[in-house]
Amino acid sequence: MIQINVGIVEDTLEYIETLKFLIADLDKGINVIATASTMEEARVLLTNPDIQLAFLDIQLKRGTIFDVLEELLNKGASLPEIIFVTAHGSFEFATKAIKYACLDFITKPVSSDHLLEAIERFIRKENTKMNNSQVHFLLKLLKGNMHSPKSLGVILPRGVVEFIDLNDILYFQSDSNISKLKMKNQHVKLSTKNLGYYIDLLQGNPNFIQISKQCLVNTNHIKKYNHRDKSLLLSNQEALIASHRFNRHLKKELLNKNSSNSLLSDLLSLFKN
The missing domain is CATH 2.40.50.1020 (LytTr DNA-binding domain)
Structure with missing residues (x-):
């Protein structure tokens, strides 16, 4: 069985436990080795070389995960594969930008089926190391005009x-x-x-x-x-x-x-x- 090291960034501790339970219940060899609930902790988690896949909540205390990603990219950090976790009906602007950048996301409340589909999409990728250019592209879209991206x-x-x-x-x-x-x-x-x-x-x-x-x-x-x-x-x-x-x-x-x-x-x- 393939082993995948996962990190979770989520500002609600209760939801971290929920996501950990859903991941464990999949029984797919997925190990949650780190969690973060603040921007500072997220910086550490996303630069952990052992993490292959990170589930990222968008809204954090005192900022968003996009602030963290921009800071890390500016420092030349190499990021793990990313799956964003968004609340239904919120951050629609960001969700569309995520699609334009060909990045993955799942919507809260996360179901076991949708979580499994996201994990399987990650596993199917021939190259499981995400290109940082996708995140660069995403951040550029978020700063620009998402009504008419070029x-x-x-x-x-x-x-x-x-x-x-x-x-x-x-x-x-x-x-x-x-x-x-x-x-x-x-x-x-x-x-x-x-x-x-x-x-x-x-x-x-x-x-x-x-x-x-x-x-x-x-x-x-x-x-x-x-x-x-x-x-x-x-x-x-x-x-x-x-x-x-x-x-x-x-x-x-x-x-x-x-x-x-x-x-x-x-x-x-x-x-x-």
Whole structure:
């Protein structure tokens, strides 16, 4: 049986005991070797070289875990793998940033099933040492504008995380339980996340719109759109077809785009016909 050394950062002692009980009950060879309930203790725990995986509560006394992570990264510390633990409905801004950075999280109250799934995701990773660049990316997002981030992390096969400029993506396309990302340089990247994940993640981003059950398109790369035959011509001269279900919404959203966008001169002439 694989042995995993775990640390828990949680400002409520009662919840530390609850999480320790749930972990022990899994009987997966997981050993809780350290706990922390303050920022000072969290700094020590996260720099313990024996800890492979740390469960991190976001809110701590006198600050957040993000303050601790930033301080440690600035000192050049190498962090263990991280799973954030968030209360349902709280820190939604941070939760979205965590997803953009391809970091893992579970929601309180933590169930045994969700805890087991998180542990199994950790075990399945070919490289179980998290890249500090993911935390750097997360902290940068939290300081910036999460309403319109310019890039996101994509989990490629074998657990590799690549940070991609959103404007370099022409569209996301469903391929069974994974997604294909068609890039403006004509390359195709495979993500282990399904299309529904990206539809949810990019909800509210004005530059991405779903045109069918299988496709999410970057509107910045739509050069022509014919609402009659539901066809779209992209900047790479590739043609896509919108489904009947999504066509009306697509037309409305494209018309609502600001007149300064490069789309509009081509699009409006088609709408008026």
